[in-house]
Amino acid sequence: MSTYKTQGIIIKRNNFLEASLILDIWTKDYGKVEAVARSARKVKGKLKGHLELFLDTELILARGKNIDTITSSLTVESFSDLRNNLEFSFGAYYILELVDKMTIEGHQDERIFYLLKEVLLFLDDIAMVETRQCLVSTTAILFFQTNLLNLTGFSPELSKCVLCGKPIKAGKNYFSFSMGGVVGSECGLVETRLIASLQSQQISDNTIKLLRLFQFKGGNIKEYNSHLNKCFEIIKKLKVDEKLVLDSVFLMNKFIEFNVERKIRGVDFLRGV
Numbered sequence: 090m091s092t093y094k095t096q097g098i099i100i101k102r103n104n105f106l107e108a109s110l111i112l113d114i115w116t117k118d119y120g121k122v123e124a125v126a127r128s129a130r131k132v133k134g135k136l137k138g139h140l141e142l143f144l145d146t147e148l149i150l151a152r153g154k155n156i157d158t159i160t161s162s163l164t165v166e167s168f169s170d171l172r173n174n175l176e177f178s179f180g181a182y183y184i185l186e187l188v189d190k191m192t193i194e195g196h197q198d199e200r201i202f203y204l205l206k207e208v209l210l211f212l213d214d215i216a217m218v219e220t221r222q223c224l225v226s227t228t229a230i231l232f233f234q235t236n237l238l239n240l241t242g243f244s245p246e247l248s249k250c251v252l253c254g255k256p257i258k259a260g261k262n263y264f265s266f267s268m269g270g271v272v273g274s275e276c277g278l279v280e281t282r283l284i285a286s287l288q289s290q291q292i293s294d295n296t297i298k299l300l301r302l303f304q305f306k307g308g309n310i311k312e313y314n315s316h317l318n319k320c321f322e323i324i325k326k327l328k329v330d331e332k333l334v335l336d337s338v339f340l341m342n343k344f345i346e347f348n349v350e351r352k353i354r355g356v357d358f359l360r361g362v
């Protein structure tokens with residue numbers, strides 16, 4: 090049987106048969122992989138505790154006809170502070186759900202592995218710090234949304250009007266879900282009926298500015314890692330109203346749901362429902 094080794098973060102975990110698990114893992118080398126872990130729920134199973142959600146783990150897998158099998162798993166990073174913080178855990182579950190629903194098996198992109206890992210590390214780092222915790226973690230989630238959109242080919246257009254191509258100016262602008270970006274105030278005024286049919290809503294100048302901060306315009310893994318570091322510095326220092334960030338998170342969530350044609354359930358936890 091041929092085996093392969095890789096590192097990955099567990100993004101989905103379902104019970105299977107009596108004592109086994111089916112897992113989706115975002116791996117560094119192969120993108121999203123679905124695999125079975127036999128007997129992983131047995132009390133003395135050697136995989137027990139090494140296959141929890143959002144663990145970063147080093148894996149050995151055996152190739153199978155229908156599905157690969159995990160034969161070994163060694164935890165690289167458990168993000169324990171993040172795991173012990175209930176509110177932050179909801180944020181982590183939300184970003185796992187985004188990765189799960191916005192990507193398909195066979196989609197390989199090392200940058201997504203680093204995005205996921207670095208955001209989890211960032212949340213883990215600040216999970217025990219009291220000050221500005223909510224604002225910083227919500228901003229990290231917004232950053233994650235915009236970057237996953239960028240890396241999966243759904244980048245929203247934020248600089249030019251999606252109808253006429255003219256640069257977006259401050260004013261009464263709209264965000265169109267179906268056109269994938271901002272409709273400028275001039276087009277919005279003329280085309281009020283069109284605006285209604287474009288599935289859009291008004292977008293504030295501050296939201297546009299905030300979303301533009303994190304946009305990744307493309308580049309290799311090295312360029313992406315420096316973009317990640319730059320964005321984390323911005324997130325830590327950002328002085329904005331938390332409501333603005335939350336509104337932006339909900340707007341991007343709606344845009345994601347529109348693109349993947351699925352509901353993202355984890356957003357309800359961010360709303361505090």
Ligand SMILES: [Zn+2]
Pocket residue numbers: 250251252253254255272273275276277
């Ligand atoms: Zn226009």
